[in-house]
Amino acid sequence: xxxxxxxxxxxxxxxxxxxxxxxxxxxxxxxxxxxxxxxxxxxxxxxxxxxxxxxxxxxxxxxxxxxxxxxxxxxxxxxxxxxxxxxxxxxxxxxxxxxxxxxxxxxxxxxxxxxxxxxxxxxxxxxxxxxxxxxxxxxxxxxxxxxxxxxxxxxxxxxxxxxxxxxxxxxxxxxxxxxxxxx
Numbered sequence: 783x784x785x786x787x788x789x790x791x792x793x794x795x796x797x798x799x800x801x802x803x804x805x806x807x808x809x810x811x812x813x814x815x816x817x818x819x820x821x822x823x824x825x826x827x828x829x830x831x832x833x834x835x836x837x838x839x840x841x842x843x844x845x846x847x848x849x850x851x852x853x854x855x856x857x858x859x860x861x862x863x864x865x866x867x868x869x870x871x872x873x874x875x876x877x878x879x880x881x882x883x884x885x886x887x888x889x890x891x892x893x894x895x896x897x898x899x900x901x902x903x904x905x906x907x908x909x910x911x912x913x914x915x916x917x918x919x920x921x922x923x924x925x926x927x928x929x930x931x932x933x934x935x936x937x938x939x940x941x942x943x944x945x946x947x948x949x950x951x952x953x954x955x956x957x958x959x960x961x962x963x964x965x
Contacts, residue, residue: 793825801825804832809851810858820858827862835861835868842872843883853890860893871897879905879923889924900927903956907938910949916942 793801805820806812824832839860840850854861860868871893875881879901886892895901904927911917917938926934939950955961 810855823858823862832861838865849887853887857890857894906956907953
């Protein structure tokens, strides 16, 4: 735990106790390997901030707090993200990728990934490939965004470089925040 959050060692014991209590309230078991990340996430924010972030996520995703607690137990780092960051990811995932809020809650790692560097560029590539009939429309988006960069490039870009010339450049442009030319 100290490697993840050495700063905890500098806190007075009462403050550490309060952080542990807040992590307990989120339902993360102390023996869980995720517990240290929960401590780090809640320790970096003001006392009411975690509760406010939970309420924000609950209202944005339209889900009960119990379902949200389950998601936070798996990826507590999402509590450390700003409301604007979370809102833009949720809007993208729901409106552009057409994922249901329940699906997002079951896969909370989606909220921890970079919108600009991972979610949007990979969605773009999948759409281009689907439009060109090279993959099915229902390719598992979650699986593709969880792939390591090298594996994603090999599976979706390099494999189709002859069928869709310029796809690698377009992917790089989207990752850089630029709109690519037609591919």
